[in-house]
Amino acid sequence: IFEREVRKLAVPVCKLFLDEQGQIVPVTFNPEGKPLNTKDAKPVAAEFRHIVQAGGNRLLTAKRKNLSPTLGQRAAVLFSGGPAAGGHNVVAGLKAVLGRQNVLLGVRGGPKGLLNGEFFTITDKDVKRILNTGGFDFLGSDRTKIKTTEQFLQVKKVCAKNKLNALVIVGGDDSNTNAALLAEYLYPEVQVIGVPKTIDGDLQAGKFLPISFGFDTATKIYAELVGNILQDTPSSRKYWHFIKLMGRAASHVALEVALQTRPAVTLISEEVAARKIPLRKIVDDLAQIVIKRAKKGLKHGVVIIPEGLIEFIPDLTDLLKTLNDLMARHAASLKNLSLAKRREFAAKELQSEQAALFKSLPEYIQEMLLLDRDSHGNLQVSQIPTEKLLIDMTAARIKQLSPDTPFATNSHFFGYEGRCGAPSLFDAAFTFNLGLIAGSLILDKRTGYMAALSDLHKGGRVLAIPLTGLINVEKRHGKDEMVIEKALVKTNSPAFKFLAARRRAWSAADVFTSPGPRQLWGPAANQMPISVALNQGYAS
Ligand code: FBP
Secondary structure (H helix, E strand, O other), X not given: OHHHHHHHOOOOOOHHHEOOOOOEOOEEEEEEEXXXXXXXXXXXXHHOHHHHHOOOOEEEEXXXXXXXXXXXXXXXXXXXXXXXXOHHHHHHHHHHHHOOOOEEEEEOOHHHHHHOOOEEEOOHHHHHHHOOOOOOOOOOEEOOOOOOHHHHHHHHHHHHHOOOOEEEEEEOHHHHHHHHHHXXXXXXXXXXXXEEEOOOOOOOEOOOEOOOEOHHHHHHHHHHHHHHHHHHHHHHOOEEEEEEEOOOOOOHHHHHHHHHHOOOEEOOHHHHHHOOOOHHHHHHHHHHHHHHHHHOOOOOEEEEEEXXXXXXXXXXXXXXXXXXXXXXXXXXXXOOOOHHHHHHHHHHHOOHHHHHHHHHOOHHHHHHOOOOOOOOOOOXXXXXXXXXXXXXXHHHHHHHHOOOOOXXXXXXXXXXXXXXXXXXXXXXXXXXXXXXXXXHHHHOOOOOEEEEEEOHHHOXXXXXXXXXXXXXXXXXXXXXXXXXXXXXXXXXOHHHHHHXXXXXXXXXXXXXXXXXXXXXXXXXXXXXXXXXXXXXXXXX
């Protein structure tokens, strides 16, 4: 019943996309203001010469309805990276705005499918079936990075063979970096448009793009689960729950879930890095809170841990940098080694202090730090049991400080649970409109842009952000690479300050909230992420 009813749910559309009869029409765009740049404007302009010279580095705002759009376009859409709720509505929006006079192809299996030319025609019937449903299963996805000259050439050939004049890449920061590189390489024959997806919420552009899609649904799902656990703690009165939440490097997910549920402890990676809090101090603080609460009779609590914490703890950050370089340098010889052998290898290669730190970590953590990086060079933080590390170390510290304090624990990792649920109303509308924007950009002959919506509290302002305005130079795989800058939690942001001002009270007593399952109908259906509302100034 749920899926059937969800497909019928009306998706709100920005007024600009509706003609007088209420039918969907594309919009045209106008460039605004000065070019958008990061700190690396010069090398970026050199790398993306064609796009920048053609003026494709300025923000676009939607101006008016395009009542006589270009016909006969052949566009393809692919999903890249981890799934996020609402992807199917991007496809639906694209199909709606391109209409029957243009062709929309789906790429099966992400960037890899693109390289293999795995296309199929998307029909109106398909769209009816997938509208408002979760997952990326309609097309499938993968994490292949298109990086070699041969791969770029292969994409060009595939596009020519299939007579494509546009490609839409639905992805996170790395995938949109790939979109920018493809836009430059395929210029002017094939337009490339990015759509900002990721539950991590780390693909943002200030007031032009408050959040990526999938974040709202994922955080609502995690907040329900965390709320249920919080409700369990004073009921059973005996457990501490250490909960790691997905979100890769940034702590946006952890912060949002904390704002929705108010647990006893919330760790924010960016704060740990900014205040240079060493592992020892994090553990000591946790032990002190457990002991203090136990003295008040509260032998329970919840600790929220962002997935990427380990990369931000200052003593571990340097170690990880060294390990990343080591793994890049010895990639060939490490490739076929078991994790245990890699551990022995790293222990020998590391220098004095780092070797000591490495050996002080439990073996299960040492091995996880030596897992293969993904094709974009990222450490697979979702595989590292940071929650278990903190439990073990906190237990040891409590034993030293107050051996009689009870500390029964449970560890959890909520990640994959949140990526494929049916989109919240926020994500359903956000994604359908992003699809309409991406399709309009194609018909307006733009390339190298990412579809965006701002002013979400007022129904959305239609924008397009030049991808070159988001790219900077970062070290990956041990060398400099052009990548989209990840948006991390800012410790001076309203959302972080909101948490910081209340967390002492939240740890001193049980003042949690349990928000329950996400709602698609009724008064709670329109609630947007609290962190977004605070940071954008929609709420205080
Ligand atoms: P994207 O950046 O591709 O959207 O990835 C989101 C994510 O869910 C991260 O939070 C997580 O670290 C990662 O994917 C897990 O990757 P995988 O699906 O390959 O296990």
